[in-house]
Amino acid sequence: MSNINGKVYAMNVVTPMKPWKTWFLRLIFFLLGAIKSKQQDLINLSFIEFARWVIVPRKSFPRPDERMDAEELRYDYLLFFSNFNGTWNQYIDAFSAVLFQGLNLIWMWSEKFPGSVPVTPFKEYISRVQFDTDYYYTAYPHATANDLKAAHIVQASFDQLDATTATCTPREFEAAYLKFMLQVQSHLGETGEPPVVF
Amino acid sequence: MPNQSGSLYGLTILSPIIDDESATPSHDLQIREYLANLPTDCKGPFALAPYTHLTRLAVMDDVIYVGMPSSEEHLKFKYLIWEANFDGDLDRYLVALAKTVPDQINAIWSHCVGYPGTANLDKFLTYMKSCQLETTFYFAAVNDKSLTQTLTALQTQRAVADFIAKHRGTPAPELQREFLKFSARLKAMPTPLPAAVSHPRGIKTGGRNE
Known part of the structure; x- marks a missing residue:
């Protein structure tokens, strides 16, 4: 079991849904995908590197060999996979505090979902429907989502300065360097080992 | 899609x-x-x-199974x-x-x-x-950069922080020459390996306001 790799935590959640409710959830995800402003809270949380929801209809569990028995289920299932920075408690607390409306819209179709506020029954529910990861790999274990965004800002500013340095005068370079410093100064935080969390 | x-x-x-x-x-x-x-x-x-x-x-x-009354x-x-x-x-x-x-x-x-x-x-x-x-809804915090671009940017970020720290107060003509050398060195560096461990920068702390 390895839910953690460096600064990233892998969460897996599976919840049952009555099949007729699935269509409402599909519509919500369609709207969430189409209206980018609705994703702003998810972006603003800023500690999620990747997340996805997958609806598995009860008759659509993969059967790569037609001779194998088909699953016989009453429920469709909602799978949720998240890759986030920080601890499990921080993540659930932040979700509950910031994204409670969005979370309720997504999970209210799942059986026995208690709502994301208050947080105690919400955490109990997530604990019950979560299962562990057996292998977890990240190409940048020492960087958070914010580190990635910051690094790309630094790279863009560096490329911009570099493009003109060879041809400008020292006075022009001084002004350009000052501008560069102002652009990158808040994006130079150090990546490295994650803190030990108890 | x-x-x-x-x-x-x-x-x-x-x-x-x-x-x-x-x-x-x-x-x-x-x-x-x-x-x-x-x-x-x-x-x-x-x-x-x-x-x-x-x-x-x-x-x-x-x-x-999430409990009664579900099946x-x-x-x-x-x-x-x-x-x-x-x-x-x-x-x-x-x-x-x-x-x-x-x-x-x-x-x-x-x-x-x-x-x-x-x-x-x-x-x-x-x-x-x-x-x-099929994924129903997919979110990626940074969705317009390749793995190579990201690993290179993380390398650049560390190198730029070091360069700035080492060249505080350097006069403009010398700073410009040093920056050109630094840029050439940085661009000649190979892309870091994925999942490679980065070492601490050794930031010096202990100033008056810390």
Whole structure:
């Protein structure tokens, strides 16, 4: 079991849904995908590197060999996979505090979902429907989502300065360097080992 | 397309695991044991093969019963779940894995129903796609940069921080010369290996305001 790799935590959640409710959830995800402003809270949380929801209809569990028995289920299932920075408690607390409306819209179709506020029954529910990861790999274990965004800002500013340095005068370079410093100064935080969390 | 966000692809695969009562240990346990010993650093299969940002493998033993009044039900098979976030095209990614780390891929999926192996690429691709689930909603915090661009940017960020710290108060003409040398050195550096460990910068602290 390895839910953690460096600064990233892998969460897996599976919840049952009555099949007729699935269509409402599909519509919500369609709207969430189409209206980018609705994703702003998810972006603003800023500690999620990747997340996805997958609806598995009860008759659509993969059967790569037609001779194998088909699953016989009453429920469709909602799978949720998240890759986030920080601890499990921080993540659930932040979700509950910031994204409670969005979370309720997504999970209210799942059986026995208690709502994301208050947080105690919400955490109990997530604990019950979560299962562990057996292998977890990240190409940048020492960087958070914010580190990635910051690094790309630094790279863009560096490329911009570099493009003109060879041809400008020292006075022009001084002004350009000052501008560069102002652009990158808040994006130079150090990546490295994650803190030990108890 | 729901499986993609910008230039990134979110792959979700559910492979049914062979249910053989005569197998000891059972196939799901054999997968778990293999995965527990598979490296997650730069020697791991997803670091050796290109394009992977983050990936996970998990054995799902059963669906979860959440209590009354919902109905209790069970799966007939255990499933190996593979969730991957990578650059670009699905076929290119799967072929790269099959060609670069076939032994590891076969060791994992040989415990799954109907797995044909990596030797025949067409059959391998057909199998993986038959186990693929369409992602309903996919979110990536940074969805317009490749793995190479991200690893390079992290390297640049560290180098720029060092350069700035070392050249505080340097007169403009000398600073310009130093920057040109620094830029040339930085661009000549190879792209860092995925999953490589970065060492602390050794930031000096202890100023008056700290």
